[in-house]
Amino acid sequence: MTLLDSFMARASLAGLGVALAAAPLGCFVVWRRMAYFGDATAHAAILGVALSLAFSTSVFVGALVMALVMATTVSALSGRGYAMDTLLGVLAHSALAFGLVAVSFLQGVRLDLMAYLFGDILAVGRSDLAVIWGGAVLVVALLSWRWSALLTATLNPDLATASGIDPRREQMILTLALAVVVAVAIKVVGVLLIAALLIIPAAAARPFAATPERMAIIAAAIGGASALGGIQTSYVFDTPTGPTIVCIAATIFALTTMLSVARSRSRESR
Amino acid sequence: MSLVKIAGLTIRLGGQQVLHGVTLDIEKGEIVTIVGPNGSGKSTLLRAIIGAVKPTSGTVTRSPGLRIGYVPQTLHIDPTLPLTVRRFLDLPTRVGDTAARDALANANVGPLADRQMSDLSGGQFQRVLLARALLSKPDLLILDEATQGLDQPGSAAFYRQIAQVRETLGCAVVMVSHELHVVMAASDRVICLNGHICCEGAPEHVASAPEYRALFGTGTQGALALYRHEHSHSHDQAHDHDHSHEAAE
Numbered sequence: 001m002t003l004l005d006s007f008m009a010r011a012s013l014a015g016l017g018v019a020l021a022a023a024p025l026g027c028f029v030v031w032r033r034m035a036y037f038g039d040a041t042a043h044a045a046i047l048g049v050a051l052s053l054a055f056s057t058s059v060f061v062g063a064l065v066m067a068l069v070m071a072t073t074v075s076a077l078s079g080r081g082y083a084m085d086t087l088l089g090v091l092a093h094s095a096l097a098f099g100l101v102a103v104s105f106l107q108g109v110r111l112d113l114m115a116y117l118f119g120d121i122l123a124v125g126r127s128d129l130a131v132i133w134g135g136a137v138l139v140v141a142l143l144s145w146r147w148s149a150l151l152t153a154t155l156n157p158d159l160a161t162a163s164g165i166d167p168r169r170e171q172m173i174l175t176l177a178l179a180v181v182v183a184v185a186i187k188v189v190g191v192l193l194i195a196a197l198l199i200i201p202a203a204a205a206r207p208f209a210a211t212p213e214r215m216a217i218i219a220a221a222i223g224g225a226s227a228l229g230g231i232q233t234s235y236v237f238d239t240p241t242g243p244t245i246v247c248i249a250a251t252i253f254a255l256t257t258m259l260s261v262a263r264s265r266s267r268e269s270r
Numbered sequence: 271m272s273l274v275k276i277a278g279l280t281i282r283l284g285g286q287q288v289l290h291g292v293t294l295d296i297e298k299g300e301i302v303t304i305v306g307p308n309g310s311g312k313s314t315l316l317r318a319i320i321g322a323v324k325p326t327s328g329t330v331t332r333s334p335g336l337r338i339g340y341v342p343q344t345l346h347i348d349p350t351l352p353l354t355v356r357r358f359l360d361l362p363t364r365v366g367d368t369a370a371r372d373a374l375a376n377a378n379v380g381p382l383a384d385r386q387m388s389d390l391s392g393g394q395f396q397r398v399l400l401a402r403a404l405l406s407k408p409d410l411l412i413l414d415e416a417t418q419g420l421d422q423p424g425s426a427a428f429y430r431q432i433a434q435v436r437e438t439l440g441c442a443v444v445m446v447s448h449e450l451h452v453v454m455a456a457s458d459r460v461i462c463l464n465g466h467i468c469c470e471g472a473p474e475h476v477a478s479a480p481e482y483r484a485l486f487g488t489g490t491q492g493a494l495a496l497y498r499h500e501h502s503h504s505h506d507q508a509h510d511h512d513h514s515h516e517a518a519e
Contacts, residue, residue, distance in 0.1 A: 030350045031348055032348075148362045148363070155345070160362070165362060210384075210386070
């Protein structure tokens, strides 16, 4: 396994794994207007990181559990008097603040904080790689298995119910997938930028897709290209890798948006 | 056996009592129209039938294996979700190309298969919703103000199609409408709802019932006659037909 001996190769594989899982999930996040929900789940993960460091358990498990707790809390509190964006704003930033305070109690962890906030993809080891790809395969398998039901429930919950689909169960499946992606993506882009990896490739893919499936595939391609391009660019210019990946994705988004605007202009002038 | 048995149904939503003491059976092949003023619980009753809201008390029993075709009042498709008409028909179960083509042709929207759902006109959209609901060969078709946003010839043509669907598929139809004068002609049974069932029966019976008149006034009697007249008038349908072709090209 000489390939995995190179930190660049490990980083590339890690980035690719996260991007491939994040893309189809990101499409649902965009379609269901759950962008803030993704943010809140990701921010909660830093609290999970602090707790798992305190109890010396796996960071992956800690982040996964806290992300799930956050997602369930939001689902339970929604529709109880607060607008969704207010609720998510309160929970997302509270979780982040509590997480940062919790981390400050831990000796010697303060130096690593940046790694959890912005990722440390170049330090990905073989076991991390196994966790990332395990999580990515799980998420992609889950989404492809439930794809049609998820799509129907996203379109209209009553339409889904009438066809014998339980929209709340599909919501739970998305929540679970989101928690897994957050947990495996911490090492790659950090908690602050995970939502970007979900949303930007999906948004960049939208103008070129006629069907939901094509949008997911194009988003995966854009996400993968951003990950690989970002890792190379950060190596050449010596920039932080996680943010560079997001910068590349944002640039692709800007390009595809301009292209689609130009295309619709030329169609109108004809 | 009834397709759906509703017994003593009471539903509270957010502390508000929306429905109380509703008892209603839906039999095979009948067309039931639910009328009632705004906020009378019509949509909630439909949602209880499909199982989207749980009864606070009372029961809703669907016959085992009941296939429901549901046409919602509105279907907002987020602009970020790309969805062609053809792909929409595949939700949630994939259908064969021939079946999809026939369904669209029957709904008079044959040439629209590759269009985006968001590009359709109101009438085309409703026809596609109906085509999708019929693809599962439902035992029970549920329409929630399905003619909202259609003009009068458009909704008349839509209802004629429903009547035809009942003939060919033999499915029961439950629909909700404000437009009593349009619906009544095709209905076997009309249920006048205002939190509870005020009155029910054949269209003529309900239209003359004092409970109904208290809710809607007496003005609709004339409109009922108007519709019957229009029903045999072929100009409306031809016009509607041309229009949908125009829009398709």
